[in-house]
Amino acid sequence: MHRPHLLFLDAYDSFSNNIINLLQQDLNATVQVIKIDDKRFVASDDACFHAFLARFDAVVAGPGPGDPRNPHDLGLIGKLWHLPEGICVPVLGICLGFQSLALAFGGTAGRLHQPRHGLVTEVSHQGQSLFKDIDVLMATQYHSLHAKLGHNVDKASPELWKVTSDCPDILPLAWDLSDDQNGPILMGIRHLTKPFFGVQYHPESICTSSAGARIIHNWWSEALAWTIDRAAILRKIETSHPVIDVDSVDTNSESGEDSASTSSSLFDAVNPTIRDTTATTPAVTRNSSRMGRPTASTSVSWRCVDTSLDGIDVALLLRNLQDTDQQAIMLESGSKSGQPVRPETGRFSIVGCANDAQSIRYSTGNHIITSDLSGTKTSYTGSMADVWSSVESFMAANKATDGSIDIPFWGGLVGFVSYEAGLETIDVAQSTNNDRSDVWFVFVSRSIVVDHVEKKVYIQSLEKSDNHWFGRVEEVLQKLMKKSDTRSEPHDNSNPVLPSVAAPKQEEYMSKVKTCQYHIRAGDSYELCLTDQSMVLYGDSSQPESFELYQRLRTFNPAPFGAYLRLEEENEQRKNGVTILSSSPERFLSWSRAGKCQFRPIKGTVEKKHGLTRKEAEALLNVDKERAENLMIVDLIRHDLHGVVGSGNVKVEKLMAVEEYQTVFQLVSVIEGQLQEGSRHTGIDVLAASLPPGSMTGAPKKRSCELLTEIEGKPRGIYSGVLGYFDVGGGGDFSVVIRTAFRWDDEDVWRIGAGGAVTVLSSPQAEFEEMDLKRQSCLPLFGHRRDPAK
Known part of the structure; x- marks a missing residue:
């Protein structure tokens, strides 16, 4: 079975490594990490970032502090939602990434009446897409803001599960209906035609149920199906776009992650011209290369x-x-x-x-x-x-x-x-x-x-x-x-x-x-x-x-x-x-x-x-x-x-x-x-x-x-x-x-x-x-x- 090759955009959150662990453990994925303000791509033209994305099967846009309405807080996450047709890759947005997805396609964001940090509640869904074959789902929330798609209801209603005129391309998948003070809180979405998905809650939290973490499997299944269906289109893109020498770009994360060889991505299978040879996992924030330590030299x-x-x-x-x-x-x-x-x-x-x-x-x-x-x-x-x-x-x-x-x-x-x-x-x-x-x-x-x-x-x-x-x-x-x-x-x-x-x-x-x-x-x-x-x-x-x-x-x-x-x-x-x-x-x-x-x-x-x-x-x-x-x-x-x-x-x-x-x-x-x-x-x-x-x-x-x-x-x-x-x-x-x-x-x-x-x-x-x-x-x-x- 193909081993997923994923890019994680780190928005300086203190839970990022837990998400990466989930991706590595549940999907057997190799994960490369870059910061949302990575100077190699923020300061360059979009073509360099697009070529870099071509190395990966999919992207996870992580959580972090800030406001999705502030471009500085989003950094590179904001570039994901309007990629050229031939560059588009599946994306899963979590918390901040989720809110950014909603805003990119007509949604709005605002402060909750009462923020939800470290609270564990039941998430309601209809078993679709990310939530396929999932029963009761208990999830941990860490957010002060929430995304809105234009639903004008303040309690559970069939209207919550429909697209709105404000966001005709975004389908709501899940809600938190337990909060009388805040009303219905959007918990999951997907784009109707593009491979973009998102969840407001944190699937990686120790108190999120196994059902809540299963959305990782479901997301990868949908991303994989989309990639295979688009293989023919990607081949055409390869012949019509010039090749950018992305191997000249240092792909190691600035936070000091390690490099190791890994299998090629699905994109490489249909576009062998651009190939990735590195993958990173979280590591310490300093250089600690100490191979061959000395043997004991002190006696007690x-x-x-x-x-x-x-x-x-x-x-x-x-x-x-x-x-x-x-x-x-x-x-x-x-x-x-x-x-x-x-x-x-x-x-x-x-x-x-x-x-x-x-x-x-x-x-x-x-x-x-x-x-x-x-x-x-x-x-x-x-x-x-x-x-x-x-x-x-x-x-x-x-x-x-x-x-x-x-x-x-x-x-x-x-x-x-x-x-x-x-x-x-x-x-x-x-x-x-x-x-x-x-x-x-x-x-x-x-x-x-x-x-x-x-x-x-x-x-x-x-x-x-x-x-x-x-x-x-x-x-x-x-x-x-x-x-x-x-x-x-x-x-x-x-x-x-x-x-x-x-x-x-x-x-x-x-x-x-x-x-x-x-x-x-x-x-x-x-x-x-x-x-x-x-x-x-x-x-x-x-x-x-x-x-x-x-x-x-x-x-x-x-x-x-x-x-x-x-x-x-x-x-x-x-x-x-x-x-x-x-x-x-x-x-x-x-x-x-x-x-x-x-x-x-x-x-x-x-x-x-x-x-x-x-x-x-x-x-x-x-x-x-x-x-x-x-x-x-x-x-x-x-x-x-x-x-x-x-x-x-x-x-x-x-x-x-x-x-x-x-x-x-x-x-x-x-x-x-x-x-x-x-x-x-x-x-x-x-x-x-x-x-x-x-x-x-x-x-x-x-x-x-x-x-x-x-x-x-x-x-x-x-x-x-x-x-x-x-x-x-x-x-x-x-x-x-x-x-x-x-x-x-x-x-x-x-x-x-x-x-x-x-x-x-x-x-x-x-x-x-x-x-x-x-x-x-x-x-x-x-x-x-x-x-x-x-």
């Missing part, structure tokens, strides 16, 4: 110590091993009553010895990379792509295979990537121009890993003949285990010196929520994760020790991804360090040494007020707004993951389940992907392709981040970035930097970020209260009690 020395039933308190362990005001590393899985608060994600804690460690730093403000990973300290101008390449080269050169298979970290790079560094990876302009580090990793060659489930402690070193380190740690462990209770003693915080706190203003924040909703209604975004910062300022004489502050935080808000990072630069001329105190509940990304990747986005929050049961929390979270927020991020993460691990290798293991934390109930999903054996991609590629975290941006990611940068008006910094490690064994684990306070040495201010996802269903008052609830989870570490009314 380790010892395992069984501890008492109560285990070892890692904060005490760190305090007894080194001065915590100097460079210090601790990634802690929080505990409550001696047990991990969430064993499946918070089983292990890591203490790293990082004094005089090799490091790499990068600032998006001045684009300077400072690194001594190669053994010599150098500073040079670079980019995030250069940072990732340096990290990957260093980790490959320090590859190890002989550590304990029972623990996830044997040593490696530990640090953070800021939100602004993530913005650079998706080409979003930033307002910051300072030289503070947006990436900072230090190499941990000596480490201690505590297994809180098995009550074991692993002492490790990547140094040669390091008996002194092992002896020192064992001595500290023996001293701690002799105590009847190894947990940190509570701090007397009854009369603390309270700092001043500059919090977000309610009216200002609510106004920003409304601005977000304006852009969502205009079709620019599906949801926007709005954030703001609180500033905590101490007087010079009342500044508590940072590690004491962390100990308060871990007491009030234990979390599976706690962290105390004290990072310093060796520079006697200026103070240039940062301290991070984190109690994050959210894993961003982890990957195992075998290449299994996992995301755990959190979207949907209910405060654990006195007496609120889990069942009641589930009922509060099982509403359209909360589920829509979570669903959009799940589909976005699937897109990011598909772009690296490839089609067929992504699964949603848990969808919108309620999890309980110290102060809140939250809606959590789990998305997993498998890096293929022999692939040239690693978990570092997945991380690079997924920043900034989708749960902190909204979707589509690029346009949403552009809007948020404008609306928020200030950099987020470390907040909303990621924090974690690259393991020398090949794994990695990063949390989202939320429920976190951080402070730079050159200022006396602790910063606490907080926010929430804004949708059209949001209440500005409720959004402010949610942000304030999250903000207050960090205030107890500064002596402020949480407002009992919140």
Whole structure:
């Protein structure tokens, strides 16, 4: 059977790779991807684009932000509907592409009374064309605008299934009749004489039923039949049109997709003069050609110590091993009553010895990379792509295979990537121009890993003949285990010196929520994760020790991804360090040494007020707004993951389940992907392709981040970035930097970020209260009690 050769026009949507996966999996298609503003075709005459189209059996015009009435938002999609007779190819338009098709043949577009983002409804149809042999169809919608063909009815009617005088060439195929507020919403169309089809809903969404995705098969069947019927006409076109040398055009996508040989298209069968030799699939946004990686060159020395039933308190362990005001590393899985608060994600804690460690730093403000990973300290101008390449080269050169298979970290790079560094990876302009580090990793060659489930402690070193380190740690462990209770003693915080706190203003924040909703209604975004910062300022004489502050935080808000990072630069001329105190509940990304990747986005929050049961929390979270927020991020993460691990290798293991934390109930999903054996991609590629975290941006990611940068008006910094490690064994684990306070040495201010996802269903008052609830989870570490009314 012929393997379809398809072109996908990417309108900068955050779900595009999921559509490509659907095409590859369901049709066994080869798919080439270009952006809708591809400069090779936008700036040239149409003949070049027409010749390029001749390579393909059909085209899919994808979804994206914007308005179909705006040519800039459509780009090349707008060129599809009026191709010359001999160049015409079958097209499937999805969402934005669907709306563009309707407008091209007499239809109109307008805003819905109530946008439909992340909502799953039943789609009504009559079993024709795209919907042949389809029964009940549940579909996910992501749109603020809708296309209209001129039907003058506001409820279900036989007239809905007929062509109109306004659009005599467009046949309606499907409608959403479930929305009383918006009335009938057009969901599917086809052109009566040309091979143009479209659907408003998203067939690729994880919550669209298998029946909803089947339209891909039906579309290809109709496209194939049309192509065969037109074969004779295409032969005539070949003899009457000059041949354009399209092989001189670089057909690789600008986003860095891979090239591979593929079968010729049906068009080639009838027009052998123009032939395609490349096909692309989604890939990471940087060059990551690393064939023939070096074998393991680092050896791990380790010892395992069984501890008492109560285990070892890692904060005490760190305090007894080194001065915590100097460079210090601790990634802690929080505990409550001696047990991990969430064993499946918070089983292990890591203490790293990082004094005089090799490091790499990068600032998006001045684009300077400072690194001594190669053994010599150098500073040079670079980019995030250069940072990732340096990290990957260093980790490959320090590859190890002989550590304990029972623990996830044997040593490696530990640090953070800021939100602004993530913005650079998706080409979003930033307002910051300072030289503070947006990436900072230090190499941990000596480490201690505590297994809180098995009550074991692993002492490790990547140094040669390091008996002194092992002896020192064992001595500290023996001293701690002799105590009847190894947990940190509570701090007397009854009369603390309270700092001043500059919090977000309610009216200002609510106004920003409304601005977000304006852009969502205009079709620019599906949801926007709005954030703001609180500033905590101490007087010079009342500044508590940072590690004491962390100990308060871990007491009030234990979390599976706690962290105390004290990072310093060796520079006697200026103070240039940062301290991070984190109690994050959210894993961003982890990957195992075998290449299994996992995301755990959190979207949907209910405060654990006195007496609120889990069942009641589930009922509060099982509403359209909360589920829509979570669903959009799940589909976005699937897109990011598909772009690296490839089609067929992504699964949603848990969808919108309620999890309980110290102060809140939250809606959590789990998305997993498998890096293929022999692939040239690693978990570092997945991380690079997924920043900034989708749960902190909204979707589509690029346009949403552009809007948020404008609306928020200030950099987020470390907040909303990621924090974690690259393991020398090949794994990695990063949390989202939320429920976190951080402070730079050159200022006396602790910063606490907080926010929430804004949708059209949001209440500005409720959004402010949610942000304030999250903000207050960090205030107890500064002596402020949480407002009992919140």
